[in-house]
Amino acid sequence: MNKLSIYAGFLASAISLALTGCSDGTNNTVDDVIEDVIDDSDDDAETSDDSILSVDTSLFASDSLVSVETVDCTLSNGTETSCYSITISGFPADRTELGDFCPDTIEATADEGGKWFDDGVLYDLTGSFIENLDVFYGDSYWQLYDEDTGIINITDTQVACEAAAQPQVEAQYYNHCVQCDLDYFADEVGGGVASTYLIPITPVFRSSAGDLSGNTGVALNGVNLAAAAPTAAILSAYTIAAFDDCVGHVNPVAGYHYHGANHGDGDCPAIEFEVDGHAGMIGYAMDGFAIYGMLDENGDEATDLDSCRGQTDDVRGYHYHSAGPGENTFIGCFSGETAN
């Protein structure tokens, strides 16, 4: 029996059992489990003003900041208040170099390439992954490498980068692995693309959750937490906008930015857990509430997140937990007002 048939048989068994129920002597079915999960929902989580903590700019890595100023600002509900105007360097303070992004050949290992995500899963961008994109996406037009040499098509010039790292990919760059050198756009060689974030010093809860548009927030290491990557446009041009192990990549507008949180994996530095075992803090959302990692030190995820992926505890007040590294978002919405 070949491997494929075994795997196919295994899948059939798995699906059959998953759909029909009992596996361990209990009568749990998939629907039972899901029902249990749903029953844990707590969308009425505490969101009183007592649960609000002000933004602490001392938490940012000193190397990540260009400047921090206190300025007058108007929030999305019209409230006049004070905000921090935080300008970051755009280069991660906890790293000395970016990448790897695209693997060079179809022989490349996970150490030689970055990441790509799909349907919630973060994959190692190995040479084999690139080689099998036609199978993965079920479309024989995918061909990102030279069949004779195994060399992968990479946007390795600024012209190619600018033509491919945008929603309307130029046709000549179809079937390319897209990566851009940050030095093309950096304010100085070896630096980042500086950008400024206006964040309310003291968050203000919204009466109804706010939609995500534009930036989601800013990381404590000085990197933009971006909105969802436009994967439909990327894939429709038969391109892979390769991420590095931190689920970050470079484009001409934002410079280096994150589309997910994957700290502690591969070349991506870990973030320390809190002293009580809670996930470590990644950064601040644009509404001023803190964003923490997805899992605590035991590898568990909170079961009482609201639909924005927020919760409240006595230590951290109201805060968010990032989604998984392959889910193309950090949070679901803004629970607080953002600055106009």
Add this chain to the structure above:
Amino acid sequence: MKIVKSVTIALSLGLLSLSVSAHNGHGDELPWQACADAQKDEACQYTNSHNDRYIGNCKVFSGALMCVRNKPIVHLEKLTLFTTVELQSGELQTRAPSKLDK
């Protein structure tokens, strides 16, 4: 025959996903498809090719609705009886975890 190594369910499903992915609609579509006919904030869920179920709500991203999970991922394969093992001969065999040689 001595069993050399057991292959985890997760790994099996990972390999499996590559071999049958065309039938599972890769293309980062599922989070968006899960909200295709939904309203903002409506409950949603999807199951990917790794047999992981994501449960959350439809949220707006640049004008489109995407399903954003707010419950822990449900790993459906944990409910199955079988895993895949690799025999010393290199052959793979599917069997119940309780019968794995120690």
